[in-house]
Amino acid sequence: MKKVIVKPKVLHNIPWHYCPGCTHGIVHRLIAEVIDEMDLQKDAVGVASVGCSCFNYDYFDIDMSAAAHGRAPAVATGIKRVQPGRLVFTYQGDGDLCAIGTAEAIHAAVRGENITIIFYNNGIYGMTGGQMAPTSLPDMKTTTSPYGRNVQETGFPIKMTEMLALQEGCVYAERTKVSNPASINKTKKAIRKAFELQLSRAGFTIVEILGTCPTNWGLDPLQAIKWMEEKLEKQYPTGILKNSKGDSVICDKK
Amino acid sequence: MEQVLLKGSEAIAEGAVLAGCRFFFGYPITPQNEIPEYFARRLPQVNGTFLQAESEIAAINMVYGAGGTGARVMTSSSSPGMSLKQEGISYLSCAEVPCVIVSIMRGGPGLGAIQGAQPDYFQAVKGGGHGDYKNIVLAPSTVQEAADLTYQAFDLADKYRNPVIILGDGILAQMMEPIVLPNEKQDFPEKNWALNLDKNRPRNVISSSYPIVEELEKVIIRLNQKAEIMKGEVRWDTLQVEDADYIIVAYGTSARIAKAVVRQAREIGIKLGLLRPITLWPFPYDAIYSLVPQVKAFFALEMSTGQMIEDVKIAIGRERPVYHIGRYGGVIPRVNETLEKITAVAKG
Amino acid sequence: MRQEIIFAGFGGQGIMLMGKVLAYAAMLENKKVIFLPSYGSEMRGGTANCTVIISDDEIESPIAENPNLLVAMNRPSLQKFEMNVITGGCILINSSMIDQHTSRDDVIKKKIPANTLAAELGNEKVANMIALGSVLELTGCVSKDSIILALKKSLAPRHHDILPLNKAALEIGSERVE
Numbered sequence: 001m002k003k004v005i006v007k008p009k010v011l012h013n014i015p016w017h018y019c020p021g022c023t024h025g026i027v028h029r030l031i032a033e034v035i036d037e038m039d040l041q042k043d044a045v046g047v048a049s050v051g052c053s054c055f056n057y058d059y060f061d062i063d064m065s066a067a068a069h070g071r072a073p074a075v076a077t078g079i080k081r082v083q084p085g086r087l088v089f090t091y092q093g094d095g096d097l098c099a100i101g102t103a104e105a106i107h108a109a110v111r112g113e114n115i116t117i118i119f120y121n122n123g124i125y126g127m128t129g130g131q132m133a134p135t136s137l138p139d140m141k142t143t144t145s146p147y148g149r150n151v152q153e154t155g156f157p158i159k160m161t162e163m164l165a166l167q168e169g170c171v172y173a174e175r176t177k178v179s180n181p182a183s184i185n186k187t188k189k190a191i192r193k194a195f196e197l198q199l200s201r202a203g204f205t206i207v208e209i210l211g212t213c214p215t216n217w218g219l220d221p222l223q224a225i226k227w228m229e230e231k232l233e234k235q236y237p238t239g240i241l242k243n244s245k246g247d248s249v250i251c252d253k254k
Numbered sequence: 255m256e257q258v259l260l261k262g263s264e265a266i267a268e269g270a271v272l273a274g275c276r277f278f279f280g281y282p283i284t285p286q287n288e289i290p291e292y293f294a295r296r297l298p299q300v301n302g303t304f305l306q307a308e309s310e311i312a313a314i315n316m317v318y319g320a321g322g323t324g325a326r327v328m329t330s331s332s333s334p335g336m337s338l339k340q341e342g343i344s345y346l347s348c349a350e351v352p353c354v355i356v357s358i359m360r361g362g363p364g365l366g367a368i369q370g371a372q373p374d375y376f377q378a379v380k381g382g383g384h385g386d387y388k389n390i391v392l393a394p395s396t397v398q399e400a401a402d403l404t405y406q407a408f409d410l411a412d413k414y415r416n417p418v419i420i421l422g423d424g425i426l427a428q429m430m431e432p433i434v435l436p437n438e439k440q441d442f443p444e445k446n447w448a449l450n451l452d453k454n455r456p457r458n459v460i461s462s463s464y465p466i467v468e469e470l471e472k473v474i475i476r477l478n479q480k481a482e483i484m485k486g487e488v489r490w491d492t493l494q495v496e497d498a499d500y501i502i503v504a505y506g507t508s509a510r511i512a513k514a515v516v517r518q519a520r521e522i523g524i525k526l527g528l529l530r531p532i533t534l535w536p537f538p539y540d541a542i543y544s545l546v547p548q549v550k551a552f553f554a555l556e557m558s559t560g561q562m563i564e565d566v567k568i569a570i571g572r573e574r575p576v577y578h579i580g581r582y583g584g585v586i587p588r589v590n591e592t593l594e595k596i597t598a599v600a601k602g
Numbered sequence: 603m604r605q606e607i608i609f610a611g612f613g614g615q616g617i618m619l620m621g622k623v624l625a626y627a628a629m630l631e632n633k634k635v636i637f638l639p640s641y642g643s644e645m646r647g648g649t650a651n652c653t654v655i656i657s658d659d660e661i662e663s664p665i666a667e668n669p670n671l672l673v674a675m676n677r678p679s680l681q682k683f684e685m686n687v688i689t690g691g692c693i694l695i696n697s698s699m700i701d702q703h704t705s706r707d708d709v710i711k712k713k714i715p716a717n718t719l720a721a722e723l724g725n726e727k728v729a730n731m732i733a734l735g736s737v738l739e740l741t742g743c744v745s746k747d748s749i750i751l752a753l754k755k756s757l758a759p760r761h762h763d764i765l766p767l768n769k770a771a772l773e774i775g776s777e778r779v780e
Binding site for chain 1: 277279307309311312319321322323453459
Binding site for chain 3: 428429432517589590
């Protein structure tokens with residue numbers, strides 16, 4: 001039988017802890033494929049954050065540093081300033097990036113830090129059991145917004161990637177989703193592009209990826225994909241938010 | 255050897271540079287601003303990187319990232335900023351990332367005042383952050399020691415794969431004294447655990463995450479065993495303890511004042527001696543306990559309402575009385591007022 | 603020999619420089635020395651002050667508890683520190699800025715019109731060096747040559763053209779103190 005797909009080299013062959021229907025696995029695989037294809041296994045450092053993806057330091061077969069909640073961009077900054085030639089990326093959920101880690105993310109972008117943030121947005125805190133996130137949709141029911149997110153009281157869904165894209169040090173910001181083969185391929189291209197820009201020392205890059213959380217959304221995997229496309233994507237339209245390629249934005253830190 | 259006139263904060267920074275520190279991440283706060291300012295001038299001259307972070311939290315996490323690569327790295331702050339760094343220090347300790355953290359104490363709690371004080375002994379020595387961990391804490395008392403102990407702190411950090419804290423105060427950071435700088439360090443230890451640039455090693459992970467409790471317990475036991483070994487680094491200094499009837503225990507700037515008190519006490523016939531802990535963790539319990547047979551009472555002089563005194567009490571138990579002497583909030587204890595309190599006890 | 607000196611004035615009068623240069627000179631003469639600046643809200647508009655302790659023996663406490671000389675470059679400084687000086691100590695006032703000397707009668711009262719003399723030298727900025735010249739005359743704690751050497755070592759070579767002016771200021775300060 002002909003093998004049409006193999007496990008990427010930089011993924012460990014161990015069971016993952018993600019729930020059925022969760023799309024974190026797809027994103028992990030895409031990152032791994034890109035690192036394989038760019039032949040960067042020995043040159044890549046991943047920074048794990050706190051949230052559902054916090055154990056991915058065991059899944060990627062590359063150097064990893066596990067950061068405190070929200071601090072991954074600061075940790076990545078520390079690594080990158082010592083080793084400017086390496087590929088340094090963070091993997092952060094919406095709670096980690098958009099609530100507790102807002103300052104670290106914004107200022108990494110402000111500095112034009114040559115790192116890439118892979119931002120997995122599913123509009124909810126998964127790891128801690130489905131609490132409201134800054135990204136949760138208006139009227140969305142979560143364990144800490146049991147009557148639905150009341151925007152009058154809790155504010156509006158945060159436009160994090162838009163905020164990051166506004167900063168001059170950010171050279172590339174794209175929002176994608178992982179709901180079907182076409183969008184998955186598009187996501188992979190976005191990750192590759194961000195990594196390439198980082199290695200050319202162009203500046204800060206971010207790829208926001210809309211993903212699912214069937215468990216905490218209370219949906220089955222297929223319903224979750226549908227909800228992601230109908231609801232989450234409506235609030236967070238996919239597309240390129242910033243692409244400075246060709247501009248003179250160079251943030252080389254020596 | 256040529257003497258240079260340096261501020262305590264400058265001596266700390268230059269001591270670090272001579273020890274091979276090439277990365278500094280910090281955030282402005284008085285009274286330690288001369289440390290980041292010195293690095294901002296100095297590190298570009300030695301191909302290093304100074305980065306002013308957006309907060310103390312970010313700075314300590316940059317230290318985590320940089321230290322994890324094996325680089326010699328430092329941050330510094332003062333009391334309110336040190337509170338913010340505690341989260342990162344807990345992670346650094348558990349992930350065993352060597353680094354040097356300088357804490358220049360000022361009057362607290364809260365925003366407090368910017369003058370030198372010693373109210374953060376507990377924070378540095380007894381934890382500060384969450385979880386079971388121990389960091390070596392060095393307490394320089396002179397500008398010379400500020401340079402020397404910072405210089406040595408990097409070796410200790412690497413030797414034990416552990417954060418080392420330099421605990422000073424606003425007086426030490428601001429005052430200038432002539433000192434002789436140490437030689438520039440040339441040899442550095444291999445760090446096969448680090449995310450270094452060696453492409454032939456297996457991958458490494460820097461992490462404090464141990465979701466399986468039995469694994470975490472093993473890590474804590476190992477860290478605790480390491481702490482037991484680190485206790486061998488205990489250091490202290492003494493002045494006229496041999497015939498002393500009374501002992502004053504003090505560290506840092508308080509120990510400078512205590513020295514003057516010892517001299518003046520002897521002039522009026524009180525046999526006072528000084529024991530100055532140089533390491534606050536490990537604390538010189540045994541050295542203090544060894545003085546119990548000859549000593550009638552102990553005094554703990556500190557610019558706090560009584561923090562180090564608890565360790566003095568642990569050292570001697572209830573065998574002798576221990577009296578606290580101190581001023582607070584940035585007010586500096588006077589030699590004569592300290593002597594009066596000691597005299598009152600000595601004369602019964 | 604032990605000198606505990608308070609230099610006080612307002613920001614911009616070169617108070618810290620007086621203390622630092624004196625400390626540097628003392629180091630060059632292999633004396634024990636400590637310089638402690640006062641900092642904080644006082645740096646912003648109020649009085650600026652620093653202390654220098656010079657001694658043949660080890661300096662224990664960095665705090666000048668028994669200052670034997672106060673150099674008051676303006677009136678608020680005199681008011682703030684005049685009571686700190688030990689009995690038998692000395693208070694030197696900048697008589698260009700202070701019209702009335704201390705009311706204490708247990709100290710030696712000295713004055714130097716530092717700003718006036720500096721203006722005569724053509725640069726009011728050296729009022730601090732004139733006062734420092736008076737300090738050297740009153741205490742003999744270091745030599746003028748050491749001060750000049752300290753200035754030379756702490757200034758970038760491109761600023762060495764101001765050394766003769768500073769030397770003149772030191773000399774005038776030591777001659778005219780009364």
